[in-house]
Amino acid sequence: MNLSVENLSAAYGDTRVLWDVSLEIGEREIVALIGSNGAGKSTLLGAISGLVDIVGGEVRYGDVKLNELPPDRIVQSGVVQVPQGRRLFGSLSVRENLLMGAYLRRDKEVEADLERVLAMLPRLRERIGYLAGRLSGGEQQQVAIARALMARPKMLLIDEMSLGLAPVLVDSLLDILTQIHASGVAILMVEQDVQTALEFAERAYVLETGRITLTGPAHALLDDPNVKKAYLGV
Amino acid sequence: MVAVPKPRRGAITGKRWVFLVSLGLMAGLLFVPAGHSDYLNLTFRNILMYAAMSYGWNLIGGYTGYISFGNVAFFGIGAYCSAVLSKAGVDNLFADVGLALIVNALFAVAVGLPILRLRGHYFGIATLGVALGLTDLASNLDFLGGSGGASIKQIGEAHFTTYYYAMWAVTLACMIATFFIARSKLGYAFVAIRENEEAAQVLGISPTRYKVTAWAIGAMMGGAAGAVFGAANGFIDPPTAFAVDNNVFPIAMAILGGMGTASGPFIGALLLSGANELLQQHFLKLHALFFGGIIVLMILFLPRGLMYLVGLRGGMRRWLSDLAVFRV
Numbered sequence: 001m002n003l004s005v006e007n008l009s010a011a012y013g014d015t016r017v018l019w020d021v022s023l024e025i026g027e028r029e030i031v032a033l034i035g036s037n038g039a040g041k042s043t044l045l046g047a048i049s050g051l052v053d054i055v056g057g058e059v060r061y062g063d064v065k066l067n068e069l070p071p072d073r074i075v076q077s078g079v080v081q082v083p084q085g086r087r088l089f090g091s092l093s094v095r096e097n098l099l100m101g102a103y104l105r106r107d108k109e110v111e112a113d114l115e116r117v118l119a120m121l122p123r124l125r126e127r128i129g130y131l132a133g134r135l136s137g138g139e140q141q142q143v144a145i146a147r148a149l150m151a152r153p154k155m156l157l158i159d160e161m162s163l164g165l166a167p168v169l170v171d172s173l174l175d176i177l178t179q180i181h182a183s184g185v186a187i188l189m190v191e192q193d194v195q196t197a198l199e200f201a202e203r204a205y206v207l208e209t210g211r212i213t214l215t216g217p218a219h220a221l222l223d224d225p226n227v228k229k230a231y232l233g234v
Numbered sequence: 235m236v237a238v239p240k241p242r243r244g245a246i247t248g249k250r251w252v253f254l255v256s257l258g259l260m261a262g263l264l265f266v267p268a269g270h271s272d273y274l275n276l277t278f279r280n281i282l283m284y285a286a287m288s289y290g291w292n293l294i295g296g297y298t299g300y301i302s303f304g305n306v307a308f309f310g311i312g313a314y315c316s317a318v319l320s321k322a323g324v325d326n327l328f329a330d331v332g333l334a335l336i337v338n339a340l341f342a343v344a345v346g347l348p349i350l351r352l353r354g355h356y357f358g359i360a361t362l363g364v365a366l367g368l369t370d371l372a373s374n375l376d377f378l379g380g381s382g383g384a385s386i387k388q389i390g391e392a393h394f395t396t397y398y399y400a401m402w403a404v405t406l407a408c409m410i411a412t413f414f415i416a417r418s419k420l421g422y423a424f425v426a427i428r429e430n431e432e433a434a435q436v437l438g439i440s441p442t443r444y445k446v447t448a449w450a451i452g453a454m455m456g457g458a459a460g461a462v463f464g465a466a467n468g469f470i471d472p473p474t475a476f477a478v479d480n481n482v483f484p485i486a487m488a489i490l491g492g493m494g495t496a497s498g499p500f501i502g503a504l505l506l507s508g509a510n511e512l513l514q515q516h517f518l519k520l521h522a523l524f525f526g527g528i529i530v531l532m533i534l535f536l537p538r539g540l541m542y543l544v545g546l547r548g549g550m551r552r553w554l555s556d557l558a559v560f561r562v
């Protein structure tokens with residue numbers, strides 16, 4: 001199923017943040033959304049997840065209009081967000097954090113999924129009983145991703161995964177994303193680290209002051225002189 | 235396949251053995267009326283009453299992280315429920331508590347929906363406003379006796395004992411309800427909101443729904459204690475129903491014992507009431523000063539309460555490194 005955003009506009013009070021944004025993420029695709037601070041990237045993810053009110057346009061996932069659903073139904077439909085800044089439940093254990101990701105699920109496969117997630121992220125198995133707030137930044141980001149996986153996403157929205165992490169940690173997180181993608185999950189990643197995002201994604205959109213200004217295959221954007229000038233500093 | 239360790243629930247109910255000790259102490263408190271002392275009955279009934287109110291506050295303040303300064307409103311409403319029923323000719327503790335539960339749940343949902351949108355100190359101030367508003371309202375409603383108050387018919391001769399057991403039962407119910415709520419998915423939603431409301435929302439946990447639920451269950455706890463108090467006291471007026479002490483003590487008790495734990499409010503109520511009783515006997519004029527001092531010291535050096543010390547691993551060094559007061 002495709003996630004499609006059509007002519008989406010969003011505002012905080014009187015301040016318009018997104019203007020007629022349209023984008024599409026196909027089944028099993030990896031798409032990057034890049035742009036500078038304040039371009040509206042997180043707002044766009046928030047609007048998809050139903051956390052930000054939209055003023056116009058629509059968000060569809062397959063035939064379902066997500067913008068008419070409350071946040072919990074959006075999560076249940078398979079569109080799950082890994083929020084910026086990790087946002088863990090600091091005084092709960094890693095295990096409890098992961099189980100919180102499955103909060104809305106009523107099926108009997110939660111334990112089996114936990115085992116699967118821990119098999120993918122062996123570091124977290126070692127840390128399973130630790131309080132999430134006591135982990136290192138890289139480990140916390142792993143918990144945040146794993147917690148989202150526990151909701152059984154078909155479309156994962158990842159906001160600023162690399163923020164504040166050493167490049168070597170980012171590389172290992174990207175390896176994890178590759179595995180997640182291989183298991184059949186589409187990924188929309190929002191990144192300020194343009195180089196990393198464009199090397200990892202298949203396609204990309206550039207968001208500038210609330211508008212999509214450029215789109216195309218990621219490698220093409222990587223060679224685009226405008227992108228180079230604006231974001232890569234070369 | 236390596237087995238996933240069993241969940242550690244220590245963080246959400248406090249240490250299991252402390253809860254068992256608390257239950258044991260509760261069982262011991264059943265024998266207070268055997269002392270045939272009205273003073274003892276009254277003193278321990280007050281301790282139980284504060285414990286029940288503290289449990290009510292603990293759900294919203296301790297578990298959900300919304301610090302309320304207005305939970306006395308529910309206590310007062312509960313007490314007035316007894317007065318209204320008594321005036322209507324119904325003098326039955328079950329009816330008193332039942333009405334208090336219903337009225338408080340409805341009131342809490344109606345008030346909670348707007349004010350639980352506020353966060354931090356804005357929420358705290360709004361709750362204070364609710365309590366003050368109700369005090370004024372009760373003073374001006376004639377059918378509640380206005381500022382002159384209303385009397386409540388007492389039941390039977392051995393009423394001290396009856397009311398004591400009633401308060402005991404209410405407190406035990408609050409304690410056990412807290413333990414099971416904390417371990418349930420409901421309790422985890424409360425804690426998730428306390429720890430990170432945005433994250434809870436992203437995972438599809440509707441903050442409004444769960445905040446109002448925590449607030450309403452807490453309101454029912456405080457209301458039940460108020461209903462028994464009203465009936466036991468035989469008289470209720472606005473300054474008694476909405477007393478500042480009844481607002482502050484339960485909060486201080488939950489902090490002392492340990493916010494967001496199932497034993498904290500009870501342990502805190504025992505210790506703080508005990509301390510208060512002793513101070514009042516020996517330093518009548520200064521006891522409030524000591525009491526305030528205890529609260530200040532607790533906030534500075536043991537902000538997470540005695541339950542934190544019980545669960546502490548890493549000893550003194552870990553404790554000191556956790557203290558905000560030593561960070562510049």
